Amino acid sequence: MADNRLGITNESKVTLAANTAATVASFIPGAGLVLGPLISIAGGVIGNFFKNQDQIKKIKREMDQQLAKRYSQTVFGSAIERLVSAMEQMVELGLKPNTPEFEEVLEQKLYPEIGYKKDCNIELWNPGIPGRPETRFKQAFINNSGIVTNAVGSFDLNNGPLWVKACKEIKTSALQHWAEQQQADILFQKSLEQEREDAKRKTITYLLMVGGAAILLSGFIIRQKKKLRAIKLKIKESKNA
């Protein structure tokens, strides 16, 4: 393993040891001329081997870091997704977004799940080990200005502004939805009133028409009765004559 603090790798240790041994061996009478170079060559081979091992380990480490970052981003993305559905639910329950009551209820609902606090602040929960809720930990704190503090592990600091932007957009959308619902309710009430007024108007119009017809018919009946009386009188007079 490489000691990264001092930048000393296994390869450099072996090379140094081999070169030192080679230098010392070269002073041995007779065999020194052969032993020195051989030790140096062997040192080079072993050093190269360790260098390759370190390279493989580095690749594996980078892959693990990439996986950890992906996981961290998935947790973050899931938190934003929760925000959308939760706000929709609050709006459907009749709460107006961007009010203290709305924020209170939203925090009560989402803090245990994702760590949401009022006004787009969040202490982002990491799930921890399944079956052991005590292993949950706070991955980062993001305030409503987008500043990330207390970030743990491979949490991307660029997520701060992303979170704030997403949170505000979701709230705006929720407020718009709430306003549309209110408008729809008002329009519905108006349409019912309109319907009632229309029905009343139609009934009055019908009654006026019936009244007019009744007056005409009554007038006709009265006239015919008078005529009948006159005819009866004339018949009676002609009989008397």
Next chain:
Amino acid sequence: MHKNFGQAAGVALASVVGSLINVGSNVWTAIKADALAQEFQKKIENIDSAKEYTMYIASKVFSSGRKIIDLGQARPGTATFERLLQKELSPYMIYKGLCNADIYFPTNQGALGTKKLFGSFTREGGVSMAYPETGPVWAAKCKNALDDLDVYYISGQKDRAKFERAEEVMVGTGGLSLAAKFGGGVLILALLMMALTTQRRVVSKLQAKAES
């Protein structure tokens, strides 16, 4: 001199052998690195597939819940609803309630015991057996589905209330209109009958007058 020449040849040979070993080691490292990269790429693809599958299974929570609501069987968030949801989701998972579940791999319909466990998921986003990334995905999608079911239920209730209110208004105004039409019709009919009777009497009297 011969001895020195032998020594030089030995050193040269060792140097060549050393170089060959280094080249071999480097080639092996390059192959290993390439294999690791390919393995990693495959792993990423598998993780993405697993996430897709998790999202698909989570969508079943909403569709099954909506079926329960449409049949008027229970309200979301109640113990009855959770029990019914567990039954509806049994082909895909052992749903333990509140988004805790043991999810199966997709399998053909087979004999009992052929289902293979994909992963055990918790409400907090933890997961065992499946890739860790699927845990938060499941938690978010499942909880969203339950919230969406609540929204679906509430909006259904609101629509029903609106319909009943509209029906009330229509029945009220319709009844008034019907009464007015009935009364007006009866009045007109009565007056018409009277008019016809009177006219017939006038005609018969005129005929009697003409004969006399």
